[in-house]
Amino acid sequence: MPGFGWISFTTDYGLADGFVGACHGVIARLAPHVRVIDVTHQVPAGDVRHGALVLAQTLPYLPAAVHVAVVDPGVGTARRPVALVTPGGVLVGPDNGLLPWAGDALGGVTTAVVLTNPRWFADSVSHTFHGRDIFAPVAAELATATALAGVGPVAGGATVPVTEVAAVLSEAGAPVDPAELVRLPEPVVRDGEGWLEAEVLGVDHFGNVQLAAPGARLAALPQRLRVGEHPAVRGETFGDVPEGELVVLVDSAGQVAVAAHRGRAAELLSVTAGALLRIDSHR
Incomplete structure (x- = not known):
């Protein structure tokens, strides 16, 4: 059926603690129909550039999905939580340069939303764990909302109906010009x-x-x-x-x-x- 059947998950959380498991649990409770692809959780701590490279070179090989990425040394500060719609999926994570390279690789960002609606978040949001309390809930809610609305990629599909998905996502926050997203410097x-x-x-x-x-x-x-x-x-x-x-x-x-x-x-x-x-x- 339409809707997102996959969520990919990329972080610098490592595997020694329970951070990854907590996010998996949030997704499983809110969207039990969705399967999760763990891309990696071994991005060097705080290395936004490395995380951006992993995403850009890996996500094009995945099915159209909600792609959650968290390498977020500025968690809890004024940096914005965002969701970006592309023909290859929706990217959810911090606006710190982590996501735009992947957005380019997935066909270009058509819609960007700053996540501001607390109804899409956990009941209580930690200042230091937005992966669990904002990004995982938003991904799960989007997967559920698109399924209920009958929009999104057909199971296993490679492309996203960007206009319809953007309309569902608009409930999660306010639109922003994709050109205003934080981008990493282009390499030499x-x-x-x-x-x-x-x-x-x-x-x-x-x-x-x-x-x-x-x-x-x-x-x-x-x-x-x-x-x-x-x-x-x-x-x-x-x-x-x-x-x-x-x-x-x-x-x-x-x-x-x-x-x-x-x-x-x-x-x-x-x-x-x-x-x-x-x-x-x-x-």
Whole structure:
């Protein structure tokens, strides 16, 4: 039937405490028909940029859903709680830069709402746990309200009827111009003949270094490369170089990345997210 059958959940809460379980419980009580996809709860604490990257690169592969994301070092301050309607789902979370990259990846934000209606919140709202008391209840209420109204994606569908969903969501708060949402600074990407310099977007579990440059930029570089002071090869797979050596390739998200075959490129290069990395021809 119409309505949202899925809620995705992304946070920096970790798994050592009961924060994730409490939010799951709120959703289960308010919208027992909805299934929850846990994207990750291991975003580094307070790292809004990392959370934004995870959302932008993961949510397009999920069914159309209400996507709850909480990486919120400003919880309880003047930062706004918002919900954003896109063709690929509704994003619910803090207005601190966490959501817009994902909004772009899901087809663009068509409607933004500042969440102000206490009837959509928990009966008592903690100053330090808006995930449990605002964002999870809003997601569950939206899933229920769209089902009752007969609007939303068909089960398993990939697109959202944005106008109808926005009309339901309007009961949760006041509209705001999507252009006024807080956005993170765009990462640095520069290139020239035979070279590329780009900001490190992130380092994954395997130590692969993802750059802000889109994969198409790699085609202009020669086969034999230097990454910083280290020799490397432009390739397509991790196995295109001997064990321990560097390969520059297009990763699964379509970005330029540097990897070490059976090693950790980030440690070899001594880089972390936000660093600038230069790739040029090896002489």
